[in-house]
Amino acid sequence: MERTHLSPYTNHHHTTTKHHPYSDSGATETCPDDDKWASRLLRECAQAISNKDSGKINHLLWMLNELSSPYGDFDQKLAYYFLQALFCKATDSGQRCYKTLVNVADKSHCFDSARKLILKFQEVSPWTTFGHVASNGAILEAFDGETKLHIIDISNTLCTQWPTLLEALATRSDETPSLKLTVVVTAAMVRSVMKEITSRMEKFARLMGVPFAFNVINGSDRPLGKLTKEELGVEDDEAIAVNCMGALRRVEVEERVDVIRLFGSLNPRVVTVVEEEADFTTSRNDFVKCFEESLRFYTLYFEMLEESFSPTSNERLALERECSRSIVRVLSCDDNHNIGLGDCERREKGNQWCERLNEHFSPVGFSDDVVDDVKALLKRYRTGWSMALDQTNPNSNKGSGILLAWKDEPVVWASAWKP
Incomplete structure (x- = not known):
C-alpha cells in the first residue's frame, strides 16, 4: 500500500473544529452521528485491514490522518491514537514503531517526571x-x-x-x-x-x-x-x-x-x-474482535482522562501517549512474542x-x-x-x-x- 500519505510519527496541529468525517469520502452509504465519527471510521478501517482491502485501507487511513489530532477534541484524540496502531498493522511496521516509541519515551524518562505523573494521576483518579x-x-x-x-x-x-x-x-x-x-x-x-x-x-x-x-x-x-x-x-x-x-x-x-x-x-x-x-487474549487471533475490545476499553480510559484533567494538562497528554504505546503493542505487534522489551x-x-x-x-x-x-x-x-x-x-x-x-x-x- 502507499505509505506517502501519512506517517505514525506525524505531528498534527489541527484546530479543534469538527470536520464532517464522511465529507466527499464515499466511505459509507449512511452518515454516522457526529459524536461517534471516530469510532465508526476506526471500526471500518479495522475491518478493511482484516479483509486486506488495500484501496479502502488507504482511503480510511488518509481520512483519519486528516481528521485526527492529539490536541483536539475527544474524537480527534481517539482517532489519532488508534490511527497509529492501525497504520502499523496495515504496513506490518508495529514492532519497529513500538520499539521507537519506547526508546523515545525512555530517553525522557526520569524519576521526578515519572513520580509527578503517577502522583498527579492518583490525585485526580482512583484508577x-x-x-x-x-x-x-x-x-x-x-x-x-x-x-x-x-x-x-x-x-x-x-x-x-x-x-x-x-x-x-x-x-x-x-x-x-x-x-x-x-x-x-x-x-x-x-x-x-x-x-x-x-x-x-x-x-x-x-x-x-x-x-x-x-x-x-x-x-x-x-x-x-x-x-x-x-x-x-x-x-x-x-x-x-x-x-x-x-x-x-x-x-x-x-x-x-x-x-x-x-x-x-x-x-x-x-x-x-x-x-x-x-x-485481549480470547480474541488474539481475530483482529477485528481484538480491535473492538481495545476500542471499548481505551475509550473508557480516554473518557476518564478527559473528565479528570484540564484540557491543557501536560500530565494528561503524557498518559495518553503512554496509552498509545499500549494500543500499538496490542493491535500491531503482540503476536510477536519476543520483541525483547518484556x-x-x-x-x-x-x-x-x-x-x-x-x-x-x-x-x-x-x-x-x-x-x-x-x-x-x-x-x-x-x-x-x-x-x-x-x-x-x-x-x-x-x-x-x-x-x-x-x-x-x-x-x-x-x-x-x-x-
Missing part, C-alpha cells in the same frame, strides 16, 4: 489507588500478629503503594514488625529510577521507625515464572505476601500458569492481584484470572473494613466512580474480589487469595 487501598488492607490483615514480614511486589508504580502501609505498621498497637520489600521490576523504564526509589523508601522507613530492607530484582529479562525462592530472598521464618499490581498482563499467556505455581511455592499468607478489566499487553478480565488462580489458591474476599476503606477513597474523587462486588467466582460465596467502575463500566479488578 491505581483503588488497588493500593484494597491490597494494602488485605496484606495488613494477613500479617496481623506477625513480626517478620516480607512483601514480594510485582508492579511498576514506583512503590507509591507502600508509604501508607509503612505508616500503618508504625502505628500498630503491638510490636512494630520488620519489613523486607522485594520489588520485581517488569518494565524496562522503571529500572532506571529504582536507585532513587530505594533511597527514598529507606529514608521514609527510618522516619516511620520501621526496621526495613529493600531489594530490587530485574524481572524483565526472563520469564517471571523462572524466579526462585532463593533469588527472591524468601526465608522460612518470614510471613510472605505477594502483591501483583497491573503486572501480570506483561507475562505471556502461556507462562501464566508457571507464575501462579511460583506464587504457591512461596507459601504466602496472601496474594493480591489487581488487573484492568479487559480481555512488555506483553495481553490483559485478562477478573473471571479469567479466577480460572487460573483457582487451581492453586482460594479467594479470601475483602473484609468489611477494607471495603469501607475503598468506598471512603472513592468519595474523594469526582462523581462517576463506584465499587461493586465481583460475584463471578463459582468456587466462593465471597465472590472473587471487587471491581472499580467508571460510569457503571468495570475498569479495574482487585482480589486477594490464599493457598
